[in-house]
Amino acid sequence: EMGDLPSYEELLEKDRKYVWHHMSAHNENPMIIASGEGSWVTDVGGNRYLDGMSGLWCVNVGHGRKEIAEAAAEQMMKLAYSTMVQSHIPAIELAAKINEWLDGDYRIFFSNSGSDANEVAFKVARQYYHQNGKPTKHKFISRHRAYHGNSMGALGATGQAQRKLKYEPLGVGFQHVPPPYCYRCPFGQTQGKCSLQCAKAIEDAIVWEGADSIAGVIMEPVITGGGMIVPPDEYLKTVRRICDKYEVLLIVDEVICGFGRSGEKFGHLNYGVRPDIVTMAKGMTSAYSPLSATAVSAELYESFRNNQEPTSHLRHINTFGGNPVSCVVALKNIEILESENLVARSSEIGNAFKDGLKPLLEHPHIGEIRIFGSALGIELVEDVKTKQPATAERVMKIIAACKQKGLLIGKNGDTVPGYANILTLSPPFSSTDEDITFIVDTLLAVFDANQEKG
Numbered sequence: 001e002m003g004d005l006p007s008y009e010e011l012l013e014k015d016r017k018y019v020w021h022h023m024s025a026h027n028e029n030p031m032i033i034a035s036g037e038g039s040w041v042t043d044v045g046g047n048r049y050l051d052g053m054s055g056l057w058c059v060n061v062g063h064g065r066k067e068i069a070e071a072a073a074e075q076m077m078k079l080a081y082s083t084m085v086q087s088h089i090p091a092i093e094l095a096a097k098i099n100e101w102l103d104g105d106y107r108i109f110f111s112n113s114g115s116d117a118n119e120v121a122f123k124v125a126r127q128y129y130h131q132n133g134k135p136t137k138h139k140f141i142s143r144h145r146a147y148h149g150n151s152m153g154a155l156g157a158t159g160q161a162q163r164k165l166k167y168e169p170l171g172v173g174f175q176h177v178p179p180p181y182c183y184r185c186p187f188g189q190t191q192g193k194c195s196l197q198c199a200k201a202i203e204d205a206i207v208w209e210g211a212d213s214i215a216g217v218i219m220e221p222v223i224t225g226g227g228m229i230v231p232p233d234e235y236l237k238t239v240r241r242i243c244d245k246y247e248v249l250l251i252v253d254e255v256i257c258g259f260g261r262s263g264e265k266f267g268h269l270n271y272g273v274r275p276d277i278v279t280m281a282k283g284m285t286s287a288y289s290p291l292s293a294t295a296v297s298a299e300l301y302e303s304f305r306n307n308q309e310p311t312s313h314l315r316h317i318n319t320f321g322g323n324p325v326s327c328v329v330a331l332k333n334i335e336i337l338e339s340e341n342l343v344a345r346s347s348e349i350g351n352a353f354k355d356g357l358k359p360l361l362e363h364p365h366i367g368e369i370r371i372f373g374s375a376l377g378i379e380l381v382e383d384v385k386t387k388q389p390a391t392a393e394r395v396m397k398i399i400a401a402c403k404q405k406g407l408l409i410g411k412n413g414d415t416v417p418g419y420a421n422i423l424t425l426s427p428p429f430s431s432t433d434e435d436i437t438f439i440v441d442t443l444l445a446v447f448d449a450n451q452e453k454g
């Protein structure tokens with residue numbers, strides 16, 4: 001159905017003249033994608049690529065889902081917009097469905113992006129303590145390497161210097177602690193035999209900053225974009241206990257891990273913890289329409305509701321958040337995840353990676369392979385003994401070779417100077433066995449051809 005597309009050259013000229021790309025150098029020749037079907041996208045030149053990152057960790061049910069398009073079109077004709085100052089049927093149904101997936105009791109505040117959802121979480125946490133006689137509890141703790149969004153508060157929470165330096169001052173009150181990065185343990189401990197100093201660092205930060213100044217801890221279940229950093233099994237539970245001990249809220253950012261990427265409905269369910277606030281976006285609609293949500297525990301919500309002051313409501317609004325079209329898209333997306341059993345499929349994909357990529361564990365430039373559900377991180381090194389991170393040239397060479405063979409993969413950006421050395425993959429859960437075999441075979445072939453030292 002490609003029809004008569006303008007030529008790449010024609011489009012490129014216009015693109016260069018008018019479009020400012022996200023996060024890329026100005027001299028790049030962008031791919032111009034025209035269509036997608038399942039796990040594959042096609043550019044305007046007719047070249048097909050397997051979308052190994054599901055866009056940006058989001059198109060979890062795959063491209064070209066007509067049933068989602070139809071649900072959106074139907075809703076647009078019925079009611080394209082209604083403000084969430086009131087309510088509407090798709091928002092009510094979606095909020096109930098999210099509760100079912102969270103297996104808890106939460107009130108759902110809708111926004112447009114992951115960044116928005118995190119901003120709401122910060123405001124809820126601060127206002128909660130403010131209204132409960134603890135106005136000095138206003139700071140948040142997050143981890144280095146974590147990404148939480150692009151807005152000033154969410155960027156403040158982000159622990160990646162390269163993204164922040166030119167834009168400071170950002171939202172203030174965010175303290176960073178080292179990540180639970182076992183391959184390069186910030187505390188010099190041995191993987192599998194440690195005393196969870198990474199969790200203890202959070203307790204230290206709370207105590208040293210003063211527990212009366214800390215409103216919350218924000219974290220992803222695993223750090224995804226910041227390098228696929230999978231914590232020790234007991235980490236999240238330990239953090240939950242620390243939060244309880246010092247009366248600090250646990251905010252879990254499920255923007256990437258939520259809705260099945262982790263092999264469970266939400267990433268934190270792998271670790272048996274109950275967050276006070278959960279934020280979600282990307283996979284909620286599989287990116288067919290922008291939508292995010294902040295799920296706030298009923299207990300927190302009741303404290304707002306029971307407050308008799310006239311200004312006790314959350315003074316936060318956005319125009320598009322929770323619009324009915326995005327909500328029906330999310331409902332249809334979740335219906336697909338359920339009816340096609342795609343959460344289980346997500347962990348099946350991870351297991352296929354684990355088996356299929358075993359030969360890579362012997363590769364001279366692969367330090368570690370980390371898997372969480374269907375999300376995959378490959379840590380590239382110059383030397384497996386010294387663990388010196390791979391050079392940017394080596395990383396770019398691998399990415400280019402994959403692309404040349406028709407596989408799009410990701411990397412953690414220049415999050416830490418000299419450490420842009422982790423490749424990432426997170427294919428749609430709807431990927432067929434053939435798709436997964438294609439990914440594995442392509443990676444094996446590309447690494448096989450790139451073994452040289454130095």
Ligand code: PMP
Pocket residue numbers: 056112113114115116118147148149150220224225253254255256281282
């Ligand atoms: N949190 C996490 C963990 C993310 O990965 C992202 C986006 N990559 C965000 C928040 C921000 O989401 P958005 O880009 O929709 O604002």
